[in-house]
Amino acid sequence: MSDNEYAYDDSMLEDEETALEMAALDSDSMMVEPKKEFINHKTALSALLEEISQKELQWNHRCDITSLTPIVLEKADNDLDRELKFYQQGLDAVLRGKQELVKSGIPFERPVDYFAEMVKSDSHMARIRQKLLDQQQGIQNAEEAKKQRELRKYGKKIQQEKIKEREDQKKASLDKITTIKKRLRSGDLGDADDFEIDIDSDDDRKSKTGYGNKTKAKGGKPMPNKRRQVKNEKFGFGGKKRGMKNNTADSAADMSGFNAGRNKSSSFSGSTNKFKVQRPGKAKRQRTR
Known part of the structure; x- marks a missing residue:
């Protein structure tokens, strides 16, 4: 077979493929999806409802309630509004069911003397209750710790702000003092108001902070509190305590308080006291009291 015959066959195959593709596109464009028809067969639905309703039975055996109020929604896509309407419809059905049970004389509430064995034991429920209380206490403790x-x-x-404020005030006072020293050296005193420095004294700080006793003695010094006064009366007013009763050169040389008669002792004189008075006995001393 020659090269021309191979070229002819390839061109024929390409033409056939193109024709098939065009035919497929035409057939897709002509295919139309069938339109769905929604038919409300009211007669058939009513017949089925009548068949399953079983109206010959009493209501307490059927327990069916049909809502008298239809659900009206402004927007069907609003899930919250839709669920609220369902809740209202269910609540209305419960109230109507209660009325039907009362009318039929069927009890629906648990009696006062009702007794039933619980699935869980009392000890198990006590542990569960204690666990819940512990969890609640833990939550409260965590909140209190956070607070x-x-x-x-x-x-x-607040403390850092106070410290910063004091440091700024101290720095400003030191700057003023440096300025005053420079002026004093140069002889330029300037205005007298420039020499005013806002420095709180100890009494001012105590009055601001509330510390210290504001009662003052005659000398102008603040009086100590009652506790300090009692300790001062008991233990003294401070100062050196050790070695206060030791002799010094002056006290050893001072003979003004020496009395020969009072300090005379028979052990040193070598003589005995012939007229020594005997001490009365215990019984005699008690009678004389």
Whole structure:
């Protein structure tokens, strides 16, 4: 077979494939999906409902309730509104069912003396209750700890602000003092108001912070509190305590308090006291009291 014959066969195959593709496109464009028909067969549905309704039975055996109020929704896509309507419809059905049970004389509430054996034992339920109480207490403790952490953070922040304020005030006072020294050296005193430095004294700080006793003695010094006064009366007013009763050179040389008659002792003189008075006995001393 020659090369021309091979070329002819390839061109024929390409033409046939193109024709088949065009035919397939035409057939797809001509195919139309059948339209779905929604038919409400009311007669058939009513017959089926009548068949399964079983109206010959009493209501307590059927327990069917048909809502008298249809559900009306503004937007069917609103899930919250739709669920609320279903809830209202179910609540209305429960109330109507209760009325039917009362009318039929059927009890539906648990009697006061009702007794039934529980699935779980009392000890098991007590453990469950204790576990729930522990969980609740843990939650409360965690909240309280969180609150305390927040309070500590707030207190620390206030403390840092106070410390920064004191440092700024101290720095400003030192700057003023440096400025005053420079002016004094140069002889330029300037205005007298520039020499005013806002420095709180100890009494001012105590009055601001609430510390210290504001009662003052005659000398102007603050009086100590009652506890300090009692300790001062009992133990003294401070100062050196050790070695206060030791002799010194002056005290050893001082003979003003020496009395020969009082300090005379028979053990040193070598003589005995002939007129020594005997001490009365215990019974005699008690009678004389």
